[in-house]
Amino acid sequence: MSPAHASREAASDQPGSAFGRSHRVDTLLLERWDRDPHRAALIDPDTGGVVTASDLKERVLWVARALRERGVRPGDLVVVHQERSVAFVVSILGVLFAGGAQVALDVNDPPERTLETIADCAPRLLITGPASRLAAAVPVLVVTGEERDRDEPAFRDELGGLDADQPAVVLYTSGSTGRPKASLISHGALVSRLSAMQGTHPLGADDRIIHHTTCTFDMFLIETYWPLLAGATVVIAAPGRQRDADYLARLIRECDITTFYCVVSLLELFLLARDPAERYDGLKRVLTGGEPLSPELVKRFHSRSTASLTNLYGPSECTIYCTAWECPRDPELDTVLIGSAVEETSLWILDPDGKPVADGEAGELYIGGAGLALGYLNRPELTTERFVPDHLGEPGGRLYRSGDLVRTHPSGALEFLGRVDRQVKIRGVRIEPGEIESAALRCAGVRQAAVIAQGHGLEKRLVAFLVAEPGTDGTTLVPTVRAYLRSLLPGRLVPSVIQAVDRLPLTANGKLDGALLAQWAPGPAADGLPDLGDIDPGGPLEGVVEQVWRAVLETADIDPDADFFDIGGDSFKAVRIVEETQRLLAVTIPLETLLQEPTVHSFSTALRRLTEQEQTC
Known part of the structure; x- marks a missing residue:
């Protein structure tokens, strides 16, 4: 069996590994907070506020008690709809301590989409802030981040009896049918992944990490739960500043940040937007991923920092990541790999018949192990389709069909080659063109719609093609559809280019001809633009x-x-x-x-x- 197929099991005596799969996040956090109550757990650099571990525990238990009093019980879903802040972190933790599963939604998403998501997950309760304008048809708890209750709730003693396989996090991603799908992530899966990260990149009391990633992207779990479990400090970036390289660079410098995660495109922005002479030697480790990482970018980063750079790979269905590759400081680097299996993970590269491919051959990556999600919320058919029985490992196990093409590199690590379906990634965001097409078809006057990704790397963008209903003017339809999509979808899902066409091209067997459609897409330049x-x-x-x-x-x-x-x-x-x-x-x-x-x-x-x-x- 080649290294690409091997499973890495947890080692209880592994240096730096502080967690175990049998634990729940809430019990581990209580142990950490009680062990070092005066440690700075959260820092809000824009207000100067510091929240100690003891303070954080009090506020979290207050929220948990309030949720219990409002009927939240183990297994219930609770939506958190707040700006990134101390209050947001308190809220997501409070949900776990009440026994529920957090569903964090981006406050910048269109209200209609947010309400549709709330209806889809049917939460027991909605947590929001005092300035929220969201009128959801569920009970609401307002959390400000100042809550505290020194009388610990009696249900603290119940935590030890709760199951590590209960859901802790619900993450929504784009769905090919137009309906977003939500992965159910258990306490055990989350702890397993955080333990794996701590084992290879151990954090200590002197470490600080920025929380800046949007809460609908699973890497925000690394930025919050990992440092809190490890006894490090979370520095919270101001809302709306996650794209601001100048602001983040200032936080790194002024707040003594040692650990930083950013998608590949944000890493590129740092090296474009900042002074070429500026260095980031205060950082110990930088984690990246979400989209292909080029050898040139690796070399440029290494020329500006002594920090390690680790490329992470993994869909949210396997809880944050399942492979990792520390990029070597090699001036001749010509290929960036996604690495090998992390702790408690099994990987298989299979052909269309479900058989392992030979080393070096391309195949679809199947993922198994402790980090797998429980499945999709309220989507039993999709769960059965994507989470399949493990016919190659232990009886009763499951594998997730990633839809990603990979192959084994001679070094034994995996090389990412692309997708086997229509799914695309732009700026690290996983996008199903079908979701955008479904939304466009709901707009009056649209008969057909097709969406493709055009370009490569930093220039990749979404292009939509529309066929108008008979009697509808295609030229007036384009701005109508753009406005409609803006009202319905997050900005990241609104195509950069929308074009009306007389028909959609089809292949000989009647399927959409994506290759020809890509040729129809307008080029990067157009007549009439200013010079x-x-x-x-x-x-x-x-x-x-x-x-x-x-x-x-x-x-x-x-x-x-x-x-x-x-x-x-x-x-x-x-x-x-x-x-x-x-x-x-x-x-x-x-x-x-x-x-x-x-x-x-x-x-x-x-x-x-x-x-x-x-x-x-």
Whole structure:
């Protein structure tokens, strides 16, 4: 059996491994907090607030008691709908201590989508903040982060009798049928993964990690639960600043951050947006993943930091990650691998008949072991389809069909080759084109819809093709559908380009011809776009800004009140817009200005203030 197929079992005496699969997250946290009550558990650098382990325990138990008093019992789902904050961390932990499973939803998602998700998971309760405008048809508990109760609830004694196989976390991801699917992750699976991470990248009391990842991306579990279980400190990034490389770089420097996770595209942004001479030697370890990592990016990072760089791979169905590969400091590096199985994990590379392939041959990756999700919430058919009996391992085991093509590298680690289905990843986000197509078909006037991913690496974007109903004008349908999708889907799922066509191309057997559709997609440039070299900086400020945006975003028209990230913008285009605007206007523009004022109108207003300040100085 080759290393690619091997299973790594837990070793109780492994150095740095502090957790065990038989434990629940809540009992482990209580042990940690009681062992070192005065340790700084959470830091909010923007307010200067520090929450000790003792304080955090009091607040979490208060929330847990409030949830119990409102009827939450072991196994119940509780939605947490709060901005990233101390209160958010208190809420998600409070759910676990009440015996429930947390369903954290992004407050920036459209209200209709949030309400649909709440209806889908049917939670016992909704936790939100005092400023929430969400009117959900479920009981609500408002949590501010200041709650505390020094009388520990009696149900603390019940925690030891609860099952480690009970769900702890529910994570929603894009669904191919148009309905998002939710993975049920147990306490045991979560503890297993966090134990594996602690075993290979041990955190101590002096370590600090930034929590900046959106709560709908499973890596936020690494940023919160891992350091709290290990006795390290979580530094909470301000809401809305997760795209802001300048802000995050400042946190790394001023808050003595030792451990940092970021998707590959954010790592690229750091190296694009910051001074090339700036180094990150204060960091001990950087974790990345979510999308393919290039050898060139690895080399650029290593030239700027002494920290280790580890490439993580794994779908949320296997709880955060299932393979890891520490990138070597090799100037001749030509291939980035995804690594080998982590602790308590089995991997198999199988052909379409379910048989192991020969070493070096491509096949679909099947994942087994302690980290597997329990299945999909309320989706028994899909669970049966994707979580299959393990016919190669121990009787009674399960394997998850990842849909990813991999092969064994001569070193024994795995190499990621792509997908076996239509699923794509853009900026680290897993996207099912079918979900977007389903949403578009709900818009009046749309007869057919098809969505593809165009481009590679940093330039990859979503392109949608629409066939109008008879009698509907395709030119007017495009802006209607764009507005409709913005109201229904998160910005990351709204295609950068939407194009009306007379028909969708089909193959000889009547299926959608994706290859031909990709040829129909508009190229990166289009006639009528402004040339950056011809823009007159002496014109009206908002007009100059609009021309820069149109040129960089490669779009003929821009609504002055449209969000930059909803109309095809990303972190890399943001860097270019700031650089080009600085060149034209001869004014220093912090990158965070665009990220905080992401419309043509608001960005122009902010630039006007910056210009006046420089003239005053």
